[in-house]
């Protein structure tokens with residue numbers, strides 16, 4: 105029981121991070137029908153930007169932890185967003201209207217470019233961050249059978265929940281979100297109504313990257329290290345989450361993320377930690393075979 | 409408005425330059441030509457209809473006006489502005505609206521959200537007022553306000569597509585086969601609405617129809633398109649009485 109509760113907490117924390125990344129995959133897929141292979145690396149870049157900002161703000165300027173965290177989040181989102189905006193302009197937009205696989209190939213190239221760029225600039229080794237938020241709450245149990253909730257886990261879950269609420273409001277209630285959904289459903293019609301489709305796609309990349317940047321900050325805070333290769337595995341897991349939830353569905357991305365996080369931690373606790381990544385990838389394969397539209401995937405009848 | 413003088417024939421209704429002028433427009437799909445040099449005018453305050461058989465190129469012309477696909481040759485001007493090379497969304501921002509072929513209602517947005525999309529170009533100024541006008545015009549939409557576009561009936565979708573187009577307060581409304589697949593009663597309702605908008609608000613309408621009888625009765629002027637070229641033009645009643653038009657588009661059609 106304690107083990108289960110503990111893994112539930114850990115799984116939801118990890119799942120929050122995957123969910124934030126998964127939204128970027130699902131949004132981009134929704135609007136231009138492309139699997140953005142470089143999105144995991146954008147998340148990794150977000151982690152590095154966060155690392156550098158954390159160092160600057162706390163070590164050099166001596167800002168306290170909470171304001172520093174907020175500052176890192178805001179700046180990290182802006183910088184990563186700008187970065188992804190540039191990627192879309194340079195690597196994807198010129199290929200729009202070309203053959204279907206062209207942007208995909210470009211995205212794979214961009215993924216390799218980003219991880220290599222970071223490897224060259226930051227070196228191949230793990231980059232550590234001194235623990236920012238320490239301390240735990242003992243939820244229940246005593247001795248060796250305790251269930252603990254770390255403060256950093258609370259921060260991760262609360263920040264994710266807040267951000268998702270803001271994001272949901274943005275997509276559902278603002279003209280920008282509406283334009284985004286309109287482009288997703290019928291780009292040509294959106295243009296006929298005066299929506300600048302290219303701009304809307306750019307904004308989608310910026311939003312996806314901003315959420316990935318937050319995930320990067322959380323990842324860095326949670327594990328305390330980030331590495332140039334860290335885009336790949338979390339990226340594929342988040343992509344799995346998006347597929348599991350139903351690619352194109354925003355709530356699906358979050359649910360998929362939480363599920364993948366839970367499956368990974370439960371697997372590690374009850375089976376073996378060695379194969380936790382295999383578990384996630386097996387789910388991708390199983391979903392694609394038995395549930396190709398995912399949990400909240402759109403029924404075909406609604407397509408026009 | 410600028411004062412560019414065109415070599416267009418004197419319009420039947422209204423004076424001065426036409427609101428929309430299409431000159432020598434050629435449109436291709438890949439290497440296949442769909443419009444082979446189209447000339448056509450729509451004047452301020454008119455209802456103009458374009459009739460023609462399936463595949464004649466009517467919808468292609470409607471979309472070419474919006475630059476999607478783009479005319480490879482020729483010139484399209486709206487209110488004196490050359491729009492031939494303008495991006496689609498900027499053409500829309502000049503206040504040309506379209507209810508396109510197939511209606512293209514956003515399937516996973518509610519009726520209300522679809523109307524909001526229509527008002528996007530005027531930043532929701534007078535939005536509530538305009539929604540009320542649309543509900544007065546098409547009371548059915550009011551009953552369906554929270555329903556998703558994809559779950560509406562064909563007639564309701566058509567009403568929504570027209571209402572969405574009107575939410576922009578267009579200077580020119582393009583309607584591509586608003587009667588397609590609809591019951592006669594609903595067709596009448598829609599055509600009555602178009603007539604009313606034209607009479608009361610002076611709305612300029614360019615209407616594409618296969619349902620030639622109703623369209624020509626409604627329109628001030630009409631054009632006939634065959635295989636990507638205009639073969640005939642004239643007053644609505646005049647075309648309606650023309651033996652060739654009757655033989656090709658009316659005999660055996662819906663009356």
Ligand SMILES: Nc1ncnc2c1ncn2[C@@H]1O[C@H](COP(=O)(O)OP(=O)(O)O)[C@@H](O)[C@H]1O
Nearest residue numbers: 437440442460461462463464465466467468469
């Ligand atoms: N997207 C397209 N790609 C290729 N050919 C097209 C496309 N749309 C229409 N056409 C062709 O262009 C011609 C005109 O079609 P269209 O404008 O839809 O005619 P109408 O609206 O008068 O029925 C037809 O021969 C049609 O097959």
Ligand SMILES: [Mg+2]
Nearest residue numbers: 466467468509
């Ligand atoms: Mg057509």
